[in-house]
Amino acid sequence: MIHLEKIQASPMINNPSLEQLAASLNKQAVLHGSVHRIRKMSGFSFLILRTADSLIQCILEPEKCHIEGLLKEEACIRAEATVTEEPRSRTGWELHLTEIKVLSSPEAEMPVVIHGKEIDASLETILDYRPLTLRNEKQRAVFKIQEGLCRGFRNFLEQEQFTEIHTPKIVYQGAEGGANIFHLDYFGKDAYLAQSPQFYKQMMVGVYERVFEIAPVFRAEKHDTARHLNEYTSVDFEMGYIDSFTDICRMEAAMLGSALQFLREKYAPELALLKVRLPEQLLETGEIPSIRFHEAKQWVAKAYSRPASEKDDFEPEEEKLLSRLIKKETGSDFVFVTHYPTAKRPFYACEDEGNPAVTLSFDLLFRGLEVTTGGQRIHEYSVQLEKMKRMGMDPSLFESYLWIHRAGMPPHGGLGLGLERFTARLLELDNIRQASLFPRDIHRVTP
Amino acid sequence: MIHLEKIQASPMINNPSLEQLAASLNKQAVLHGSVHRIRKMSGFSFLILRTADSLIQCILEPEKCHIEGLLKEEACIRAEATVTEEPRSRTGWELHLTEIKVLSSPEAEMPVVIHGKEIDASLETILDYRPLTLRNEKQRAVFKIQEGLCRGFRNFLEQEQFTEIHTPKIVYQGAEGGANIFHLDYFGKDAYLAQSPQFYKQMMVGVYERVFEIAPVFRAEKHDTARHLNEYTSVDFEMGYIDSFTDICRMEAAMLGSALQFLREKYAPELALLKVRLPEQLLETGEIPSIRFHEAKQWVAKAYSRPASEKDDFEPEEEKLLSRLIKKETGSDFVFVTHYPTAKRPFYACEDEGNPAVTLSFDLLFRGLEVTTGGQRIHEYSVQLEKMKRMGMDPSLFESYLWIHRAGMPPHGGLGLGLERFTARLLELDNIRQASLFPRDIHRVTP
The missing domain is CATH 3.30.930.10 (Bira Bifunctional Protein; Domain 2)
Structure with a gap:
């Protein structure tokens, strides 16, 4: 008895674009990406999500977000969030996280800090760690x-x-x-x-x-x-x-x-x-x-x-x-x-x-x-x-x-x-x- | 005294497309290409012009066409011609040549005949003469x-x-x-x-x-x-x-x-x-x-x-x-x-x-x-x-x-x-x- 399955041609659903997110104020969005940076504030954290083409400002309030897995910088996550107006953000909105599933979490710290505007290292070092520094x-x-x-x-x-x-x-x-x-x-x-x-x-x-x-x-x-x-x-x-x-x-x-x-x-x-x-x-x-x-x-x-x-x-x-x-x-x-x-x-x-x-x-x-x-x-x-x-x-x-x-x-x-x-x-x-x-x-x- | 010229961005004018030629019945067209094949008939010749993407049937009547240069197969020419209806051609039209300027004429015969439907040679020979056999x-x-x-x-x-x-x-x-x-x-x-x-x-x-x-x-x-x-x-x-x-x-x-x-x-x-x-x-x-x-x-x-x-x-x-x-x-x-x-x-x-x-x-x-x-x-x-x-x-x-x-x-x-x-x-x-x-x-x- 031969077991044949059918694979149906289909591109995977990708992240919503920035335009789609901007048009979804007060709605829920689902997206994936890497945790580019976490900055602890009093009572909440800024989490910068790095997607394929953008850095997206997210707000993480411990009591409002369920986190599954070990969340840290460079973790890869799938997240749910509410798109919220925020005039001080560079897009005019930000994401308020409600659900995070950590898909993978890094074993080591980045050998070079990549989440600044620039990388503060010599060209030699930047090239030595190219697979990582390109994430900047x-x-x-x-x-x-x-x-x-x-x-x-x-x-x-x-x-x-x-x-x-x-x-x-x-x-x-x-x-x-x-x-x-x-x-x-x-x-x-x-x-x-x-x-x-x-x-x-x-x-x-x-x-x-x-x-x-x-x-x-x-x-x-x-x-x-x-x-x-x-x-x-x-x-x-x-x-x-x-x-x-x-x-x-x-x-x-x-x-x-x-x-x-x-x-x-x-x-x-x-x-x-x-x-x-x-x-x-x-x-x-x-x-x-x-x-x-x-x-x-x-x-x-x-x-x-x-x-x-x-x-x-x-x-x-x-x-x-x-x-x-x-x-x-x-x-x-x-x-x-x-x-x-x-x-x-x-x-x-x-x-x-x-x-x-x-x-x-x-x-x-x-x-x-x-x-x-x-x-x-x-x-x-x-x-x-x-x-x-x-x-x-x-x-x-x-x-x-x-x-x-x-x-x-x-x-x-x-x-x-x-x-x-x-x-x-x-x-x-x-x-x-x-x-x-x-x-x-x-x-x-x-x- | 410095002599500066200005180069103006501009793609060269290319050959008219087959569609453009088909829409130009009884009009003159100018085009370039290689002489893919010449077949002598009584009183005229079929000349197949090979352009970048087509083989075009042309009629060459000695008394109706001025030829400048040595015309032979694989010569590169610039030609003027009248687009003429011809139901027996595979496009429904053909070109009646009126002016040919030979831009370059080959020194040697093709070592392999390339103007047939197929090339009648072994794969080894086809590959040995690849720069030429690809013209087929x-x-x-x-x-x-x-x-x-x-x-x-x-x-x-x-x-x-x-x-x-x-x-x-x-x-x-x-x-x-x-x-x-x-x-x-x-x-x-x-x-x-x-x-x-x-x-x-x-x-x-x-x-x-x-x-x-x-x-x-x-x-x-x-x-x-x-x-x-x-x-x-x-x-x-x-x-x-x-x-x-x-x-x-x-x-x-x-x-x-x-x-x-x-x-x-x-x-x-x-x-x-x-x-x-x-x-x-x-x-x-x-x-x-x-x-x-x-x-x-x-x-x-x-x-x-x-x-x-x-x-x-x-x-x-x-x-x-x-x-x-x-x-x-x-x-x-x-x-x-x-x-x-x-x-x-x-x-x-x-x-x-x-x-x-x-x-x-x-x-x-x-x-x-x-x-x-x-x-x-x-x-x-x-x-x-x-x-x-x-x-x-x-x-x-x-x-x-x-x-x-x-x-x-x-x-x-x-x-x-x-x-x-x-x-x-x-x-x-x-x-x-x-x-x-x-x-x-x-x-x-x-x-």
Whole structure:
């Protein structure tokens, strides 16, 4: 006798929203959450209930509330309460608890106090106890905003008919080559962790014309700075049938404007909590200023009486200074720097016909930091082959990649945006590690 | 004198949609795409234009069309044409070309013919030339449907207030432990590639209550079968405040129903092209049958007079036979198998209070294949510690993970769904490699 049951599709009932609670004055509500904080007063306690998205002020009067289980901070509870008007609360109401069932109670005290506005500890300690410190109101708001950015990017890209792809992270060759690549033993063969989905997204332009991916990438860079991670989330898109690399810039400006607008509409509480200054000029005008690399270099040198030490690249300090000049001159938090020197760009970068020493490529700087690299790619086989040979590369190592050039590719280009860098600059965080849930750097591989 | 330009946010104008073209009879249209096929007839040619999402029948009459450049198959073109009624075309209209500009022309013939309905080549060859064979109409439709599944899952999870997270893929310890884990040299330290986001998603339940991630995971399994990949895309969710593991099953049934409905609405052309049989029963009733592991085992043994060789797990053949029995008995393409033996589940699996030999866990089988593993997790520190010791594990290796149990966690659980497996079963593909853009298996790490 076989006993078959039926599982009925059904999402679980979740907590009422703040709006629903506000509309339920003097009524009973049932909700669950963690006890974020208990503050004893005379005759009653303030209990701050931490739900998925809010901190809710509750009043606990011993004689008016039945408690089942061991109630303490970080206990998980299911509670019944009366929604009561209270003008002094930040919502205009509070909950008067009538019934508490403790579902689980912690064994240990929190090693770090997380229920203050800020966590009073070093970044190292905050990261060491990341699974717990993320329970802090402001810490978790950072990653809600990061979620909002991803949703905003995706909404825009889907609307513009980009197809989402999933490309492999274990690869046989680094897209950009170079030493900054993690090596892997793959069943006795050499393999690597992808530094970017570059080759794959180009391949997929031949299939869907416009593609995107939001996924991890890996860089074995030995930098230990406030702006480098060894694993980060890359927002990549690539598109065919462009007339110029500036089509990519225009698309990016539209994507950023759309995502920031989405944040403003859907993530207002988190933006307010973290006092986020949105880049208003982009939202208002849809414009981002653009300057050529060599001119930018000269401008910074002249404006700050600063010798340009390296000819073909920016130093971090120069990016900061350029952003400052642009902000002063135009009011923009962003600037496209275009026509980077060929010497500093990868082998697939299109060169400027009029001046092969520079490429049809760009970086986007946001508040002093490069957050995007992009450009037009070479789509003609003969051109690509010639450039690889000129650079001393062995084309036979790139056979499947070069097949797309041989078999026909439209003019195309794209970009990669570092999600953590973008989040950090948007929220004006000092260190990129603050914008990664569980950062990986040269010293840190835990938690 | 500094030369600042302004980049104006603007998506590029894309091709008109099929609907827009159909509404433009006898008018001129401008569009771009690849020349998918040219068929010479007497006095004219059929030219099939491959755009991002369609194959469009065009008529090329030499004297009525100006051609600039070398026109051949797989050339990328920009074209002008008149939309002309044609009842024999599958859309009811076709394009009469008047102007063609060839943007790029291939250097080599396609190594595999891709413009037929199917590609007449072995799977090995199809995968060797994946960047090109994906240009085939049916091949690329597979991954449009996969995109649709991801969008459908995400839409549902966002609506149910799951927060999207990005967790590290370079980890210090495998979530499930065991030998099937890729090793990495991380700046002289030992590190591994994540087999699942298990620990991290549990940690994040303490932060947001409900979280999800769609991201790559890595398994160093030496299997060389039609259902294993060494890198795949895992759809993971985890949620707190559950009453029982069946809450997870109900949520999954709702998620699958919602995503399949989304596919039906938004991906009809691809579903029709691939003749996809949707699992109608789930769509109609929202129900999935459920059976306990040991009963399922017995049922299969009895129904097929088959000795149950391994006691605590299914053989692939048993999963197929069980699915067949369930289909016959209930009409369902899905079945939840619950209460897997404790011996075969990881250390964080909750045991059944009434019978600790089985866990509060489940697999979901879909058309003969396990596509999901899930269950309730241990949330109490003392219980988890005791179980780890019983299993001979060293808790000190899991310190940051165990902090969440010590500091308080709600009852919670979740699941992981293999995107490629799900796609393969939905489309009834023989081999999971057909559902991965660039599959990684024990022999293949290219392209």
